Amino acid sequence: MLNADAWARLGELFHQATELPESERTTFVHAHAGDDPELQRELLALIAADTDATRRLRDPLQHAAEATLRASDPELPPGTRFGPWALERVIGSGGMGRVYLARRADGAYEREVALKRVRTPALDARRHGHFEYECRLLAQMQHPAIAQIHDAGIEPDGHAWLVMEYIRGQPISTWCDQHASSLRQRVELLVKAGEGVQHAHQKGVIHRDLKPGNVLVGNVDGQPLPKIIDFGIAVETDAEGEVSGGGTPGYMSPEQARAGSEADARSDVYSLGAMLHELACGMRPQAGTVLAPSQCLQALPAQKQRELAARRATTPRVLRRELCDGVDAIVLKAMQAECSARYESVSSLLDDLRRWLAHYPPRAAGRVRWLAARKFVRRNRLVVSATGVVAAALVAGLLVTSWSLRQARQEAARAKVTSDFLASVLDSVDPAISQDLDKTLMLRVLDDASKRAGRELAAWPDIQADVELLIGINQTQLAAFEPAIAHLQVVRTLAGKHPGLLEFQYLRATQVLGDALVGAGELQEANALLAEGIERARSGDPEHLWLAYDMQSRLAMVLSDLGRPDAALREAREAEAGQARLLPADDQFRLDAKKRLANILSSTGDQLQAIALLRDILQRRTHLKGAEDPLTLVTRRDLAVAYLYQRDFAAAEAQLRPVVDAYERLYGEDNGYTAGARGLLAGALRQQGKVEASGPHYRAAMEWSRIHSGPEAPDTIVARHNHANWLLAAGHAEESEREQRALLEIADRVFSRNHPVTAEILRGLAEAELALGHVADAHLHASAALQAMREVYGDDRGDPLRSVRETLENVEKARRKNDAPRQREHR
Incomplete structure (x- = not known):
């Protein structure tokens, strides 16, 4: 029993x-x-x-x-009139009545609509008044996510009808499955729909029958947009003439199923939670038995789990983690049986969904320390733009390490040591102080972990290497380059003491160490290190060959920074071709290699090919990760840079504005990605003649780089040079000249004379001198700029030399103009 x-x-x-x-x-x-x-x-x-x-x-x-x-409710023939509307054909039917496709028949204007003939007994005078009141409420709703009510009326026999906007779309769940929408994209669509529900509640209208079939998704200007239909359920009446609760089993709140119970806004909260449940795990919740989406997913056969995850463009493991990261808690809170235990309003539900989208723990999850820690690392996941490092959140990475050690090695003692160490690190993260101290807090956690790793894990060199590697990766991404270099060198040293045991960790540490050295300004050291890592990966285990191509791709970027474009392009092409042979089309390392090749093509004059590659990468990453994932945003930013090189400044501006907005929303104004994107936007604006509008963006980029990277960092030099160019455009030629002279001294020391950045500073100085009438000095510096560019690119590379040649041509025109009077005097 x-x-x-x-x-x-x-x-x-x-x-x-x-x-x-x-x-x-x-x-x-x-x-x-x-x-x-x-x-x-x-x-x-x-x-x-x-x-x-x-x-x-x-x-x-x-x-x-x-x-x-x-x-x-017999089907009505085509041509039947309802006021000025004529029926064409039936397009649906349900508990409320038949829905017909109809058109305007009086010739006033052309419009295709959905007309619903409400299946109720004939309305008496009292219910007639109630219907008209409801129609006035419905007509007041003006929101992009709500199908507009155009007209309403009552037939002579007392039956009511409604004319609504005709939506060409699919139920939200069907649309998401057919487009393999990620969980993030599904939540974003539900938030848009929820905003429409919230708008209706503010107008005093409750839907009462929210379900996927009443939220249709179609494309508007190339973007998916949900539209809520059937708000008219609020006017349905029962045989006794009272307003019915309405609703569909599975999505209907418990109180709607109880006779005499009054539905309110929290009933719609329940239904939105039920829709989120289905969008998350593919299953409608059972009435009276609400399980978390992750539990429902886990209970399915493995093949079914894989199918559901594939329709969400992911794997079962990743999907379960995403669900446990807050979606479960939101669903369970929204679908509480008692109204008082749910979110008090749709607005509160949307607030938690937006927190989840922004990588904050939803309030429904309570004070869960591991979730707060992992979420805070997610929202501070800074993707290293020059190298395309795939961000690895510390907390999630540590948990995965613990899991993989337990699964792969099956050694209980080792797993206990690992999990105890990781748990003690995670316990140091207090969510109460993480909200305003994100980067500071993470660095503090990493510092604590680094102090303890060598002491507590010395007996397990492989575990220590894993932890040291994760610390180094995350310190690199947080721009703490010096400590990152130290930890990555520890991994390489451990590998040297245990030959064969830690080969993968050695190669991975070498890969990331190259990024850290670039960040620290040690380009030559990065060049040598990556070359050594490539050779070692190629001569070892064939499973490590993808790492060799990845390091080769990163080496290409270093060579580009060193002013060796031909070598950079050669390495980038070979690396991208190698990854294409080894990895699937949507693999992030393959996309990284393609993006680096595109960036180098863009900087060396082949903008058309670069733009084509970047558009393809952008499309793939938007589909895989969403429009506001850091990798997607970096790709969009690089596409804008290609447009800047192509001198399509309007197209660059169109790409950069949403990037700047997203960075400010996700990371705040005091952030390197925000500042860098603002600097690029400034260039796009100034080149279109929007000089005044570009000034604040130039200054913000320059000040951020000066404070956070130092006065002689490469990024600071470039940002300051761009600001000096703006000074000239804004009419401050003398100040611009002083800035360019000071920058030339620094660039000669940091980059050398034959470097693209130095050449651009020489060109900018010549432009300022020309504006001041110092033609001889301008000619000297413009000629030096052209010579430097020729040393870098050769004389047959058109695009990189174009701006310098234009400056020199303008200077020579001015010099000829100045020489003309003297020649006439001699004659």
């Missing part, structure tokens, strides 16, 4: 099994109850009874319902 726990498990498994197609239920039972023969027998008997009863009842009930529908 089953005990209480087994009975509870039986109920849970029964509800999950009945959600599956009949052909999959037996497999599900064997997979989830095979360890308990009695439970398995009971479960199979329940499913058989349910299936048999359903078959016996379904057909007669369906036929009876159809007969009732035909009798109470």
